[in-house]
Amino acid sequence: MDALTDLLDGPRARGAFLLRAMLDSPYSLRIEDQAPLCVLALVRGEAWIIPDGGDAVRLGPGDLAIVRGTDRYTVADSRDTPPQTIIHPGNRCTTLYGEPLEDKMSLGVRTWGNSVDGDTVMLIGTYAMNGDLTQRLLSALPPLLVLPRESWDGSLVDLLSLEIVKDDPGQEVVLDRLLDLVLISSLRVWFNRPGGRAPGWFKAHGDPVIGPALKLLHNNVARAWTVASLAEETGVSRAALSQRFGKLVGEPPMAYLTGVRLAQAADLLRETDSTLEAVARKVGYSNAFALSTAFKRVRGVSPQEFREREGVFA
Structure with missing residues (x-):
C-alpha cells in the first residue's frame, strides 16, 4: 500500500x-x-x-x-x-x-x-x-x-x-x-488542487524514487530496515535517498518509519489486547523492551502507561 x-x-x-x-x-x-x-x-x-x-x-x-x-x-x-x-x-x-x-x-x-x-x-x-x-x-x-x-x-x-x-x-x-x-x-x-499545501508524504507519492520507498516502508513496516537496505531496494545511493526523502517528506527515512511504527503500536495497544511482545514484533521491534524504550522516548510514557491511560485494554 x-x-x-x-x-x-x-x-x-x-x-x-x-x-x-x-x-x-x-x-x-x-x-x-x-x-x-x-x-x-x-x-x-x-x-x-x-x-x-x-x-x-x-x-x-x-x-x-x-x-x-x-x-x-x-x-x-x-x-x-x-x-x-x-x-x-x-x-x-x-x-x-x-x-x-x-x-x-x-x-x-x-x-x-x-x-x-x-x-x-x-x-x-x-x-x-x-x-x-x-x-x-x-x-x-x-x-x-x-x-x-x-x-x-x-x-x-x-x-x-x-x-x-x-x-x-x-x-x-x-x-x-x-x-x-x-x-x-x-x-x-x-x-x-492548484496551490494546495499537501503534506510531504502525499506529494512524495508521485516521486519515482521516494514514492516506491514509501510503499516499501508501509507494506513492510516490521522489516529491519536501514537507509542502506531501503536505498538498495529503490536503486539509488544512501546519500541520494536520504537527501531526496528529507527534501520531499520533511524528515529522514528512519525517523518517518519510527513515526509510522509507533503510531501503529499505539493503535494496537488501544484497540487490541495483544501482548506488548506481540505488538513489538508486529511493528518492527525485536522485543518488548526495544518498543518500550522507543515509545517512552518519543511519547513520554511507557506502552503500559499509555494503554492504562486509554482505558480500553488496561
Missing part, C-alpha cells in the same frame, strides 16, 4: 453516524458533538458553516465540507440566524433549553429535520476516531475545508443520497463504505 492508503485505513467508517437533514428556513444547528471528523454534503438549498472564532463559509448545492477537530460550530441558513437546536455528543439533539428533539424531528429512516419537503437537504456523516495513524492524516487538514461542486465528482453523493434512506440487510456496511469513498475522493482532490 502507499502512504495515503495506510493513513486512510485509520479513518475507515465503522458504524459511522449518517443522517439526511431536511430543513426549511430559518434553521440554525449548534454542533457540540465533539466528533473528530464530519463530512457534510449539500444536496439542495443553501447553508452556512460558522466556526467559533473563524470565518463563515457558504455552501451551495453540490458543495462538500469537511470539518476537522472537536471545536464547536454552527450550521445555519444565514449567518444571522440564532441557534435553535444543539447537537450533543452521542448525536443527541435538544432545544437550547435541553428539551429532547430526536422524536419530534424524526422524519423516517436516517432522516431528521423540520420539514418533509425541506428547502435545504444535506447529508451528514460523522466519524468517531481515536487512532494515532488517523491523526497523521487529520493533522494535514485545515479545521474546515470546502470543495465547490465544480471541483470534484459528486456522483458518490448522489449514490449516498439514494442509499441513506434504505433499511435493507447490511445497509450499515454499505453506507460506511460509501462515506469512506466520499471522504477519500474529496481528500485526493483537496491535496491535488
